[in-house]
Amino acid sequence: MRVIVIGSGIAGASAAYHLARRGAEVVVVDADRTGAATAAGAGIISPWATRDELHYPFAAAAASYYPELVAELGEHTAEETSYAVVGALVASADEAVLRAAHERVEARAATRPAAGEVALLDPAQARELFPPLAPELAAVHISGGARVDGRRIRASMLDAARARGAELRSGHAELDGDGVRVSGESIAADAVVVAAGAWSGELVAALGVRIDIAPQRGQISHLGVADIAGIAGTPTARWPVVSPVSSHYLLAFPDARVVVGATRETGAGFDHRVTAAGQAEVLEQALAVAPGLRDATLLETRVGFRPASADGQPVLGPLRDHPHVVLASGFGSGGLTLAPYAGSLVADLALGEPVSFDLTPFRPDRFGDG
């Protein structure tokens, strides 16, 4: 059975890996678009504190899947996944907010062992774990919180897919009856996975199908906290991820780098720019939570286009009138958490196998003609 995967971001890479592992003949095609969300994103894997009950179940299942996936990848590739369980801080100056969060996470951790241990930390304890934190912020600590670098987890899944025979091709793909046209050449396929991120809507439009997926721009900055030539005097590799109450977050990487983000801008289309207001917002939010980063170096700011669906939910499943075309998109800002798991489910769908999670809310045809 031959499956073509359009897009090699985290969703496409996961689908390709799971398909190849289950024995399918896989061809991955990528147009190398500027602004691919996976390359810009830096990910917090810690869904247990969310107040969004609608999103929680799928996110929790996806977070639980990560350790299993990472262990399995280690058998297929030498590429590191970058996934690291460093703990998460949900920080706030409002005791009531924290108590509620604590209760919420504890209840969920009872059935989701991936969340690990949950504890309330006073500001001093919180700063011990994440030194730049504002002195007035206390935190809920979730020991199972993890981080992942989008580029690396993608690369490790693609390398593992390649090791299992997947072919990787560069080129613009177009849906075309039973198959895909890549740079002029037609390739037949038994199934096609559309994992083209914010460009997924454009792709299926060629079949006359309308899916409400639009680019949501994210601007995300990398701050350097090196003490000597690229190395920090404190081990940033062990700093927990930090998610305040707002949608902004902070996470550290081993190379003395703290990633802070991100804007959520709709209506800007594929306008790939760092803007004055976007950069200001990212820095202001980060410094409000972690004033200890005031003197950090602004190393770079990345721009990515998240695939945002009209109702904020993923878009997963076959097209009603073209059942061999399976969508894997619409993850919004949750792609790095959701897509590896979603890719495994979509692989099952494309192979006609039963799927272990109820994907009904994510059906493409909820937008009318998907």
Next chain:
Amino acid sequence: MRVIVIGSGIAGASAAYHLARRGAEVVVVDADRTGAATAAGAGIISPWATRDELHYPFAAAAASYYPELVAELGEHTAEETSYAVVGALVASADEAVLRAAHERVEARAATRPAAGEVALLDPAQARELFPPLAPELAAVHISGGARVDGRRIRASMLDAARARGAELRSGHAELDGDGVRVSGESIAADAVVVAAGAWSGELVAALGVRIDIAPQRGQISHLGVADIAGIAGTPTARWPVVSPVSSHYLLAFPDARVVVGATRETGAGFDHRVTAAGQAEVLEQALAVAPGLRDATLLETRVGFRPASADGQPVLGPLRDHPHVVLASGFGSGGLTLAPYAGSLVADLALGEPVSFDLTPFRPDRFGDG
């Protein structure tokens, strides 16, 4: 007569040009330091609104000298100076502040024709001249306000100096008895001009002389307002410079670029980094004054070290115990306004000619042993 000029920033370039023009044999030496203030700076030439009575006279004389200098340079070099009289807006939402500024500038313009016409503009009139301006800001308009690009005015003065025989050399210079050692080689000289910016104190320390000049870091951002591929739909070349009441300012260049700045950071030494707090400050201040720039592109942020003296005044004149060594430094954030004029005076000093401005307050020995 041979004069060595140490430093080829705007002060050294001006001294070299004026010396060469007056017939001296000139050697310019530059160590190409990272963070040279001239390369980072973008300059507003509009001193007439300042409330700083101490600085005003020298700044006014320097601003008056610019048109003369620029005309003269045109005879020696084809390099454009970038100097352009585009008018200046002193913007404020406080009517009393503006009325006071208006009176101050009008009184000064009476004796300084370079200031041009002075007028009070209402917010609508102000925005017509500078479209991104906040709608609540009125302004004093000074028609003689000008802008200059530090790199270009420097290049044109150096090219003109070269055309008059000046020799340009790269290398680390050290003061050494009667002359200068450059990368190991001793060069004798009748006079030495030290125009080494924030590094000037280090240089004279080799003679046992202490001059209180320290680096003041400035972070300055360039925003792009292009409509099609590098070109703005409105003629930014004609936008006036804008100086609010704070030390932050905005000025536009023809290539759809608006320069906004700048931080004034002391105590950071020669730490050449864009910092999280510095970038945030520059953007916040700019967007408060000109919210129309919210969607502008953040193109780049430059870092420069201004030479700041202990009392905030320039340091101009011979060293007491080494009278053949003449200082031209200490301009702080005013270098692009002051240094071209100061360079001409220092050239007179080095040649033993009378000087047309009283430099007593700027004597190096006011710091004790200069």
Next chain:
Amino acid sequence: MRVIVIGSGIAGASAAYHLARRGAEVVVVDADRTGAATAAGAGIISPWATRDELHYPFAAAAASYYPELVAELGEHTAEETSYAVVGALVASADEAVLRAAHERVEARAATRPAAGEVALLDPAQARELFPPLAPELAAVHISGGARVDGRRIRASMLDAARARGAELRSGHAELDGDGVRVSGESIAADAVVVAAGAWSGELVAALGVRIDIAPQRGQISHLGVADIAGIAGTPTARWPVVSPVSSHYLLAFPDARVVVGATRETGAGFDHRVTAAGQAEVLEQALAVAPGLRDATLLETRVGFRPASADGQPVLGPLRDHPHVVLASGFGSGGLTLAPYAGSLVADLALGEPVSFDLTPFRPDRFGDG
């Protein structure tokens, strides 16, 4: 009369300027494509030595038009054109080649005063003008040879067009019956000028018209010869342009920059990369002609896609079946020489006015259905 110009490279900018100057209502639309040839190109205006008799007449007319255009632009814009007559060297170690070139240029200069004076230089004389030249190369010197920076001449023409009322818009344009669709919006027009460079073929394909224009990739490097901090010890502003017998060339700019290029790569499509072989070719050719540049700094390498037609000639004129659509493309590597003049002729065509040069050989319909 309203004319829409698609593309704001040097051809579109020239068409827009000439149209606006003659009173048309002009809208310029640009999609800001990566790899626009004008932004990458650095131009030698010196067609008088070519052995290509087919290209010569149009190139000669275009070179003669430049001084007139530049003078005129000075009345409409303060933007400098960057056009500078610095002389040209046709360099060779083969005396017979040089004598033939000398005769050819002298004969042509008799009827083309823009060529200026023509002289044979021995190697020492040639190196005096262009110091890095190989010591074995003699040269024909053509005093009227000129250089132009693609970005700047474009910007000055667009600014002049804007000053005469042209509107500049960003967006993807599509030909659409009587007008143009820009980012979804239809704009009616009396005429449309297609000046979309290497993308021109794609644009007219929407009308069912096939024009054989394909991208020809050029890689071009900028070398720095600064002595002190961005300034050269010798006045590079006065160095002549150098064109050896091959298609590679060298030209210097005032800011201590020497531009060397360029590859001519067909079949690479719109693949916007600096390649190992391309970079090696550009440097080897440059160092063979000018070994004095061995120690120059490699500052940057630009990549551009020249619009190359199937027969190597420009494509100028109305489409046979859509006479309101006028093409201005196909300039290959000659765009910076040819396009300003071509733009003026195309403006005449679009306005229905007589054209002063016989454009028959450049008709779009020579490709079959143009």
Next chain:
Amino acid sequence: MRVIVIGSGIAGASAAYHLARRGAEVVVVDADRTGAATAAGAGIISPWATRDELHYPFAAAAASYYPELVAELGEHTAEETSYAVVGALVASADEAVLRAAHERVEARAATRPAAGEVALLDPAQARELFPPLAPELAAVHISGGARVDGRRIRASMLDAARARGAELRSGHAELDGDGVRVSGESIAADAVVVAAGAWSGELVAALGVRIDIAPQRGQISHLGVADIAGIAGTPTARWPVVSPVSSHYLLAFPDARVVVGATRETGAGFDHRVTAAGQAEVLEQALAVAPGLRDATLLETRVGFRPASADGQPVLGPLRDHPHVVLASGFGSGGLTLAPYAGSLVADLALGEPVSFDLTPFRPDRFGDG
């Protein structure tokens, strides 16, 4: 016992790690110099084919030490070392050269098990392992050949040192009687390790000691061979390192990157530039050996200053007249192979413990007054 290590390149990082592991109180100081060799270098660990009998014994011992060190580091840090045994090809078109190399390596492998298996490959076999190789090149394959990324092995050793209590400080260090002055502050120490790379000579000059260490510039390029968005269609992670007969070499990394280098330029001082001739040399040599890289992307070119001693040998050991100051420098182009092992020996020296390799030929005082 307190030891200060000046320099945090690969030599300083290794010394710091081994000192901290053996219980010393360690302070590492680094001035973050532009052009540090470790950051620029990409390393081949495969000394067994060299014809240089003088260098071989130390290099062989150092290569044998790597696997042990890497295993040990894994217990102290989660930072990956990047060390990977991928095999090495010694490529040549000359059969006699290859036969001699084969014999040489086989003989050495008998006593150096780290070399692994040795085999003669015909051109087809060689290209199977390294696809871009020229079709006329056969090769000796050494299965124990390895590669390492200078930045990463350094980071892992510094992180391990930090985990064992080492303090990392940024600043300019000066030798000063019994200790070190760092940015003005004096720090006493029982021993000082000078591992300042090409700057080591300058440092000890302050004690009146002359050591002949000069910077040897290396320019090294990174080529991209990605097929889809940063990922290669073939697993570059498994490509062997390639060392032709010349000093130029090629090695691949997992992220579709092939590193090719490098120039060996003496007399250029600390002139940190990519030059026209250097870039041309690197590309020409690489394409001669591996023409399959012609279409690879030129991603970046790094410049580093190797510490080259007058006789080409390392400089290891205490200063004669300042026995508490121990040198660890002079590795030339062999730093990534030699320095991790040398750092362990220097740690022994600094702690007054016996050393397991005869360092007599490397004594600093062989230069006269070391």
